[in-house]
Amino acid sequence: MRILREAQDLLLIAEPLRAIAGDCLERWATSGTPYVPGQTDLVILVEQEDRLSDIAALVDLLIDLEDEEEVPPFEHVTDHGLAYEAVMLFDDDGIGCSLLIPKSAGIDARLLDWCEMLVTPAPAD
Secondary structure, three states: OOOOOOOHHOOOOOOOOOOOHHHHHHHOOOOOOOOOOOOOOOOEEEOOOHHHHHHHHHHOOOOOOOOOOOOOOOOOEOOOOOOEEEEEEEEOOOOOEEEEOOOOOOOOOHHHHHHHHHHOOOOOO
């Protein structure tokens, strides 16, 4: 997993995923939610071979990974073509993060299945 907090964190990500991550980071940075630059985990890029249990631990995802019927409590999932963005809110103030999940080999199949099942249409620009 790669934690993206600031624009400089995007430099090692190849295009076009960099543009998607940059847009996601910008939305969080300008959302009006409490944000501490350099400390708040706004966007977490899931990478190949990341284990679902590690992702769940990082974002405090309270889900029984042994229960095949359970799905994560994402606020919404957006399909950006190359990747999904799964938004999680942790409190009523809007504090949360986005999991950016590329649609590529090596990404946990269960995580991709959840995203496909929960995806909502992208907002019109």
